[in-house]
Structure formats: structure tokens, C-alpha cells
Amino acid sequence: MIEDVKNIIKTKLLSVMPKTVFGQDKVNFIIEKFSLFTPEDRGLFLELFNRILTTMIEREASDIEVGGYASDGYIWMRLFGKKERVKDLPRFTLDEAAVLIINLLNENQRRYLTVTRSLDFSYTFLHERRGQQQRFRATVYFDLDNVTLNMRAISSTLRSIESYEFHPSILKSLSHTYVKFGLSLITGITGSGKSSTLDAIIDMHNKIDPAHIVIIASPLEYVHKSNVAIIKHREVGRDVLTFKEGVVQALRQDPDIIVIGEMRDPDTIMASLEVTDTGHKVFSTLHTSSAVESIDRIIAEVHPSEQDRVRNRIADVLTNVISQKLVPTLNGKITLAKEVLVVTPSVKAAIKNNNTSEIYMMINQGFQQGMITMEQDLKRLYQMKRISLETAMAFSNNKTRMQQLLTGV
Numbered sequence: 001m002i003e004d005v006k007n008i009i010k011t012k013l014l015s016v017m018p019k020t021v022f023g024q025d026k027v028n029f030i031i032e033k034f035s036l037f038t039p040e041d042r043g044l045f046l047e048l049f050n051r052i053l054t055t056m057i058e059r060e061a062s063d064i065e066v067g068g069y070a071s072d073g074y075i076w077m078r079l080f081g082k083k084e085r086v087k088d089l090p091r092f093t094l095d096e097a098a099v100l101i102i103n104l105l106n107e108n109q110r111r112y113l114t115v116t117r118s119l120d121f122s123y124t125f126l127h128e129r130r131g132q133q134q135r136f137r138a139t140v141y142f143d144l145d146n147v148t149l150n151m152r153a154i155s156s157t158l159r160s161i162e163s164y165e166f167h168p169s170i171l172k173s174l175s176h177t178y179v180k181f182g183l184s185l186i187t188g189i190t191g192s193g194k195s196s197t198l199d200a201i202i203d204m205h206n207k208i209d210p211a212h213i214v215i216i217a218s219p220l221e222y223v224h225k226s227n228v229a230i231i232k233h234r235e236v237g238r239d240v241l242t243f244k245e246g247v248v249q250a251l252r253q254d255p256d257i258i259v260i261g262e263m264r265d266p267d268t269i270m271a272s273l274e275v276t277d278t279g280h281k282v283f284s285t286l287h288t289s290s291a292v293e294s295i296d297r298i299i300a301e302v303h304p305s306e307q308d309r310v311r312n313r314i315a316d317v318l319t320n321v322i323s324q325k326l327v328p329t330l331n332g333k334i335t336l337a338k339e340v341l342v343v344t345p346s347v348k349a350a351i352k353n354n355n356t357s358e359i360y361m362m363i364n365q366g367f368q369q370g371m372i373t374m375e376q377d378l379k380r381l382y383q384m385k386r387i388s389l390e391t392a393m394a395f396s397n398n399k400t401r402m403q404q405l406l407t408g409v
Contacts, residue, residue, distance in 0.1 A: 008041050187294045327395045
């Protein structure tokens with residue numbers, strides 16, 4: 001099959017490609033001439049690509065990289081936190097990889113890619129050996145004028161909320177049954193499992209809460225089936241134009257819970273705060289590595305003239321922040337380390353008075369309320385012999401405090 005695919009690409013496309021076409025013009029040429037491939041050709045391309053994805057799933061890789069200058073022709077995968085070449089899979093030239101990637105897109109997506117140079121989308125195929133649909137979150141972009149693709153596997157099974165080992169008071173504050181409104185943030189760098197945590201929270205409600213949940217994401221990852229709750233899925237770019245519009249429109253859709261995949265710009269941040277202020281329960285994510293940084297980031301995203309107003313608003317609506325990291329374990333896998341902030345009256349006052357630097361010590365001393373710093377949780381994992389001393393130090397946000405905890409100073 002591999003040789004058949006390479007031969008089709010060579011004879012039908014590369015043979016008619018002018019030698020004077022370079023860089024992004026070459027990608028545009030491939031897109032313009034994609035009609036040279038028959039439906040049978042495209043089906044063969046898809047079958048090959050799905051076989052590669054099947055290998056990815058069976059090896060328990062979280063991500064796959066295809067195409068682009070940096071790949072050097074190899075397929076790359078992230079296996080238990082480490083990005084590696086997969087030398088027993090076929091290698092592809094830049095043009096062959098571009099064809100396989102573009103084949104995953106519909107006509108509108110191809111046009112969008114030529115204009116914006118980047119595209120997020122979701123992809124699903126049937127894993128024949130397991131007999132179930134496998135979903136992926138995908139991003140196509142350019143690497144030195146060549147098309148490249150990252151795909152992240154979306155687990156077909158949900159992680160239970162109990163497996164996160166949250167303090168009972170945190171579970172109550174996350175639950176719409178106990179707290180009817182407020183903003184909960186799940187934060188962390190890319191690949192830290194934020195989406196999985198959101199899905200676990202949604203699933204918790206779906207089992208016990210007769211609520212209306214509206215999910216706005218880009219792209220949609222796990223698709224929930226309505227159980228006790230009714231769950232609507234809205235993908236940005238397909239079901240709604242922007243995160244902000246999705247949030248504003250949700251107010252007319254009788255929601256109880258709104259899940260915003262990412263607070264990625266000032267407009268979305270402001271809309272999220274406003275919709276929370278109207279008495280809804282809102283969950284969202286930020287690309288930050290600590291609870292305090294998350295608060296500072298939201299305030300810094302808006303114009304200086306608006307910051308005092310936003311500072312007061314976030315103090316009023318924020319209920320908790322969970323910051324998480326996936327850290328390597330001693331057995332070669334990964335585990336979750338987390339920092340948890342509960343917004344108590346003291347935390348509210350610190351936010352309103354622009355004294356967020358005081359919040360870390362409030363978390364450090366807030367065990368009774370269910371709070372824990374990243375350093376305290378890393379120490380817990382180290383004492384349980386799940387992670388090494390070096391890992392605890394490497395993944396801490398506050399190295400000095402981490403050292404003190406480990407030495408008992």
C-alpha cells in the first residue's frame with residue numbers, strides 16, 4: 001500500500017508540478033490540483049493514514065507529528081511524555097506528507113488554510129480492531145513553508161473525577177448541585193490534560209445533575225452522550241464563529257453550565273466573566289502554570305483602564321482554580337500533579353486589593369479548605385515513590401519552596 005500511495009502521488013501530481021514552484025506556492029499548487037486524485041486514490045491515502053493512527057493508538061502515544069521540514073521525513077510520536085522518531089514506520093517526502101495531510105481536509109478547510117496558514121479541526125476514524133470510533137484533535141500549520149500536522153488522541157474512555165483525588169470541599173465547589181454559579185478555571189501548559197479534567201467534570205454532572213450543559217470548544221474533543229444532563233456541543237468554526245459569540249449566544253439557550261474550551265483573548269475573557277455574573281456556572285481553561293499566574297493573566301489581558309473593574313469582577317465570580325502538570329513517573333509513564341486554589345474571603349480581598357502575591361501562602365496554609373500548592377503535591381507524589389526527587393524539583397513552580405519542603409526546612 002505504501003508504494004502504491006507514493007506512486008500515485010508521483011505520477012498524478014509531482015510529475016506535473018513545475019520545477020519553479022517553491023515554498024508556500026508549492027502547497028497552494030497541491031491544493032489547487034488536488035482534483036487530479038480520484039475518490040479511489042483519496043480512499044487509499046486515508047486508509048494508509050488511518051493505519052498509521054492505529055499504530056499510534058496501540059503504542060499508547062498521545063501525539064503524532066507528520067510532515068514539515070523538522071520531521072526529516074519521519075513520523076514522530078510522543079510516548080509517555082517523550083517525543084521520538086518512529087523508525088519502523090514509513091518515511092515520506094515533504095510533498096508526500098503534504099498530500100496525506102491535505103487529504104484530511106474538506107474544500108472549505110483547504111481554502112481557509114491557504115489564507116490563515118493554520119487550521120484546527122477534529123478527526124474521527126473507526127479503529128477496526130477495537131470496533132470503536134477514535135477521535136483526534138488536529139492542527140495543520142506551516143514549518144519553513146511546508147505543511148505539517150499535529151494530532152492528539154482523545155481518550156475514548158473518560159477519567160473518573162474520583163481519580164483526581166480532589167478534597168471533598170473541591171468536589172462540592174465544582175458541582176452545580178452545591179454551587180449554582182461561579183467561574184472554575186483549569187489551567188496548565190499545552191498537553192497537561194486540561195481537556196480531560198473538563199470532561200471528567202462534565203461527566204460528573206452528566207451522572208447526577210439534571211442540567212443543561214453547553215460546551216464551546218475549538219475543536220471538540222470528547223463527545224458526551226446526554227444522560228441525566230442534556231449536553232450540547234458547539235465547535236468554533238463549524239457550529240459557531242467564535243468563542244465570544246458562543247458564550248453570548250449561550251445566554252439565549254437556557255443553560256445551567258457553560259464550558260468554554262479556552263479563554264484565549266480579551267473578548268472571550270470579558271464575555272466569560274459577564275455570563276458568570278448573570279448567575280451561571282462556567283468552566284474554562286487558561287495556558288498558565290499556577291493559580292496566581294492565572295489571575296494575573298486574566299487581569300493583564302484587558303486594557304489598563306479596565307483592569308480595576310475586571311479585578312473586582314473576577315474576585316466576585318471566581319470560585320476555584322486548578323493548575324495541573326503531567327509529570328513522568330518512576331515506571332516510565334506519567335501522573336498528574338496539581339495546584340488547587342479555593343477563593344475564600346481572604347483570597348477575594350487579595351485580588352481586589354491587587355495583592356495576588358499573597359495568595360500563594362494562602363494556598364500553602366489552606367489544606368482544611370482543600371487547597372494545595374504544586375510543590376506540596378509534588379512532595380506527596382515523591383513521598384509515595386511515584387516520582388523521583390529530580391522530577392519534583394524540575395516540575396515545581398517555586399524551586400526555593402520545593403527545596404524547603406524536601407529538606408524539611
